[in-house]
Amino acid sequence: MEFDIDILYKGQQRYAQHYTQHLQIASQLYGTRQTQHSLTKLVKNWQQIAQAQRWTAAHMNTSEDVAQMCITYADVRTELLEAHQTIDEQRQWYEDALKAARSLESKADEARCLHLIGVLLGRTKKVQEALLYHEQALEILFDCGELLLIPRIYNHIGVAHWVLGDREQARKYHQQSLELCKEFANSVEAANALMGLGYVAYTEDQYAKAQDYYQQALKLFDSEQNFAQAATILRAMGDAAFAAGDYEAARQSYQRSLSLCKTWSFERGVAVSLTKLAYAHRELGDLTAATTYGEQSIHLLRKYSDFRVLAMLLNVLGSIATIIGNYEQAQGYYAEGRDICNEMGDKMGLAMLTIRLGELALKLHDQIMAQRYFEESLQIFQTINDAWGIATSMASLGDLHQKTGHADKAETHFIQALDIFEEIKNRKGIANTHVSMGKLCLQQTNYALACEHFKCAFQEAMDIRTPEPALESLFGYAHILLQVGDQQRAAELLGLVSHHDATSQELKDRIESFIHQIPLSDENLQAAIERGKIQKLEQITL
Numbered sequence: 001m002e003f004d005i006d007i008l009y010k011g012q013q014r015y016a017q018h019y020t021q022h023l024q025i026a027s028q029l030y031g032t033r034q035t036q037h038s039l040t041k042l043v044k045n046w047q048q049i050a051q052a053q054r055w056t057a058a059h060m061n062t063s064e065d066v067a068q069m070c071i072t073y074a075d076v077r078t079e080l081l082e083a084h085q086t087i088d089e090q091r092q093w094y095e096d097a098l099k100a101a102r103s104l105e106s107k108a109d110e111a112r113c114l115h116l117i118g119v120l121l122g123r124t125k126k127v128q129e130a131l132l133y134h135e136q137a138l139e140i141l142f143d144c145g146e147l148l149l150i151p152r153i154y155n156h157i158g159v160a161h162w163v164l165g166d167r168e169q170a171r172k173y174h175q176q177s178l179e180l181c182k183e184f185a186n187s188v189e190a191a192n193a194l195m196g197l198g199y200v201a202y203t204e205d206q207y208a209k210a211q212d213y214y215q216q217a218l219k220l221f222d223s224e225q226n227f228a229q230a231a232t233i234l235r236a237m238g239d240a241a242f243a244a245g246d247y248e249a250a251r252q253s254y255q256r257s258l259s260l261c262k263t264w265s266f267e268r269g270v271a272v273s274l275t276k277l278a279y280a281h282r283e284l285g286d287l288t289a290a291t292t293y294g295e296q297s298i299h300l301l302r303k304y305s306d307f308r309v310l311a312m313l314l315n316v317l318g319s320i321a322t323i324i325g326n327y328e329q330a331q332g333y334y335a336e337g338r339d340i341c342n343e344m345g346d347k348m349g350l351a352m353l354t355i356r357l358g359e360l361a362l363k364l365h366d367q368i369m370a371q372r373y374f375e376e377s378l379q380i381f382q383t384i385n386d387a388w389g390i391a392t393s394m395a396s397l398g399d400l401h402q403k404t405g406h407a408d409k410a411e412t413h414f415i416q417a418l419d420i421f422e423e424i425k426n427r428k429g430i431a432n433t434h435v436s437m438g439k440l441c442l443q444q445t446n447y448a449l450a451c452e453h454f455k456c457a458f459q460e461a462m463d464i465r466t467p468e469p470a471l472e473s474l475f476g477y478a479h480i481l482l483q484v485g486d487q488q489r490a491a492e493l494l495g496l497v498s499h500h501d502a503t504s505q506e507l508k509d510r511i512e513s514f515i516h517q518i519p520l521s522d523e524n525l526q527a528a529i530e531r532g533k534i535q536k537l538e539q540i541t542l
Contacts, residue, residue, distance in 0.1 A: 285502030325505030495532025
């Protein structure tokens with residue numbers, strides 16, 4: 001029996017056409033409150049859809065219709081494609097469409113496919129390569145006079161520059177996008193441009209201005225059609241609140257983002273929201289919740305190759321490991337995150353993780369490595385002109401100089417750091433620096449000034465509901481109480497601090513060494529400690 005090749009070919013073409021329609025229907029359903037139906041439809045038919053796409057890719061040169069069909073497969077919503085394919089598979093999907101567009105000499109489609117590959121690469125470590133794809137797409141669109149996609153590409157270029165630490169370039173592209181969006185009446189990309197301008201303001205420590213941009217953007221997004229962008233803005237609003245020290249407000253924004261992503265079964269958005277919640281709960285002192293959110297997030301971030309957010313998560317997981325005293329695990333988290341940021345060219349992330357490695361080295365009494373890390377982070381932050389980072393690096397260098405007995409250098413760094421933190425209104429930075437200055441004053445037996453610093457630190461920390469500096473302040477204050485003869489109160493505070501959920505293992509070890517210096521009988525000392533255990537941090541006044 002002989003097969004009619006032409007009939008077979010036409011049958012396969014109809015098969016491929018049939019599944020392009022399935023894909024288009026699924027994409028439409030995804031944006032009309034039928035997300036689960038959309039995902040179910042794709043799961044049921046994905047093997048056939050993928051097979052049909054591969055057929056169009058293999059036969060694109062046989063006819064213009066097949067080549068056009070191959071391009072059509074690239075129109076699937078990103079959220080659907082990434083639910084079924086790895087990053088490499090997604091890239092091949094778009095590369096097939098790009099090849100088909102070039103075979104048809106369809107410049108607009110070629111530019112769109114280049115841009116889609118750039119968007120994909122922007123989520124991985126290849127931010128510089130992503131920029132090249134976006135720039136190629138721009139050049140083609142300007143040459144052929146197709147301008148409608150340009151605002152979107154400008155926004156992605158802006159985000160890439162923001163990740164790479166070039167705020168002026170980021171601002172320029174987002175502003176250009178916003179101006180074109182007004183001309184084209186493109187509310188979605190106008191919202192993305194406003195969100196990008198918010199990122200720039202946030203990086204410049206202008207948190208109120210950032211929130212204003214985010215609020216404007218949120219009003220432009222339809223939470224049904226553009227739920228991914230709406231969730232992103234909610235997280236950005238949380239970031240601005242977080243940076244301003246309002247960790248509870250940040251937690252609430254992150255929780256809203258998580259709920260929105262879960263409603264729409266948007267896994268990558270779920271992963272990012274979980275990471276942000278891990279950060280918020282860590283600052284609020286709930287290490288159990290922070291760890292749980294982090295563990296839920298990490299496998300999803302690896303699944304979607306979202307390396308920039310993965311580096312952020314490794315930072316917070318390293319911080320938690322440090323608090324509980326697992327320094328080897330913390331070292332592993334920080335080092336992996338730092339390598340990711342270095343490969344991506346993410347200077348902000350690189351500098352932050354470098355500071356963390358310095359803090360860890362200091363805890364392990366490796367002052368030489370600590371100084372090297374702190375000076376490296378300071379240099380990076382100065383390069384990108386990040387005030388928070390400069391102040392944090394200076395404060396860390398102050399801690400190093402205090403521990404190595406260079407009090408004058410320590411004081412100079414603390415004063416410089418405190419001035420910057422106060423200027424940018426970073427209340428956690430203010431609290432931490434007052435703690436460090438209080439410790440330095442204790443070392444110099446200037447108890448009156450130490451007392452003032454610990455009181456300032458405690459009040460700032462309690463106002464923003466972050467327990468770590470508050471607990472350190474109480475430990476320092478207990479030293480002062482011992483000096484003025486209030487042994488009972490000193491022991492009570494140490495009892496409270498040593499049994500608080502947010503107290504680090506290192507602080508517990510310091511308390512254990514110090515508590516036996518209190519001149520009380522074993523019975524009275526234990527009774528005071530027990531009274532402290534049942535006290536609430538929120539009820540303490542200094």
